[in-house]
Amino acid sequence: DAGITQSPRHKVTETGTPVTLRCHQTENHRYMYWYRQDPGHGLRLIHYSYGVKDTDKGEVSDGYSVSRSKTEDFLLTLESATSSQTSVYFCAISESTSGVYNEQFFGPGTRLTVL
Amino acid sequence: KNQVEQSPQSLIILEGKNCTLQCNYTVSPFSNLRWYKQDTGRGPVSLTIMTFSENTKSNGRYTATLDADTKQSSLHITASQLSDSASYICVVSQPPPGGGNKLTFGTGTQLKVEL
Numbered sequence: 055d056a057g058i059t060q061s062p063r064h065k066v067t068e069t070g071t072p073v074t075l076r077c078h079q080t081e082n083h084r085y086m087y088w089y090r091q092d093p094g095h096g097l098r099l100i101h102y103s104y105g106v107k108d109t110d111k112g113e114v115s116d117g118y119s120v121s122r123s124k125t126e127d128f129l130l131t132l133e134s135a136t137s138s139q140t141s142v143y144f145c146a147i148s149e150s151t152s153g154v155y156n157e158q159f160f161g162p163g164t165r166l167t168v169l
Numbered sequence: 170k171n172q173v174e175q176s177p178q179s180l181i182i183l184e185g186k187n188c189t190l191q192c193n194y195t196v197s198p199f200s201n202l203r204w205y206k207q208d209t210g211r212g213p214v215s216l217t218i219m220t221f222s223e224n225t226k227s228n229g230r231y232t233a234t235l236d237a238d239t240k241q242s243s244l245h246i247t248a249s250q251l252s253d254s255a256s257y258i259c260v261v262s263q264p265p266p267g268g269g270n271k272l273t274f275g276t277g278t279q280l281k282v283e284l
Contacts, residue, residue, distance in 0.1 A: 096276050144213075
């Protein structure tokens with residue numbers, strides 16, 4: 055998994071509680087991404103980061119916030135979890151976004167269940 | 170709307186047999202097309218990346234083809250093995266208009282290889 059870890063790997067929580075997922079990389083890649091994967095949908099981008107303290111929204115960012123205080127860590131926070139946020143969350147990293155062969159490497163995923 | 174459609178949705182083959190997975194896309198503009206393999210409970214792992222000027226690329230028993238004119242790609246698996254059982258995801262990348270490239274993911278073809 056290209057030097058990417060995610061924690062926790064599994065979490066069950068209740069509606070309305072805050073949840074933070076962590077992505078940690080050892081590759082020193084500049085770009086980091088959070089995706090969610092749901093049945094019947096391709097992976098969808100939630101937020102991404104292009105440097106420390108530099109983040110931007112993806113296509114499904116409502117209800118999520120992110121922070122990146124260090125190159126190696128990218129946190130995804132659900133301020134008040136809802137059942138619609140039950141999903142598998144993947145972190146990805148890439149060295150750059152330019153060049154036709156820019157590669158994204160994915161972490162092992164976190165399965166989140168909101169009851 | 171930018172879309173990536175894959176067929177079939179699922180496929181069962183016998184070990185040792187060949188198979189071909191299809192991907193049609195409407196994404197424009199186009200930078201590159203990727204095929205990922207995702208094992209159950211794991212993150213996606215890249216198999217091939219092709220630009221519009223490449224019409225075939227191989228990675229061991231995996232061979233991807235691309236027809237940029239018809240916006241179609243295929244992934245051919247030769248002499249299948251039990252370990253090929255996974256979801257295969259087609260992903261189309263668009264060039265970065267201001268820094269970050271955008272990926273559009275297909276929903277995947279679930280392949281099962283049986284004895």
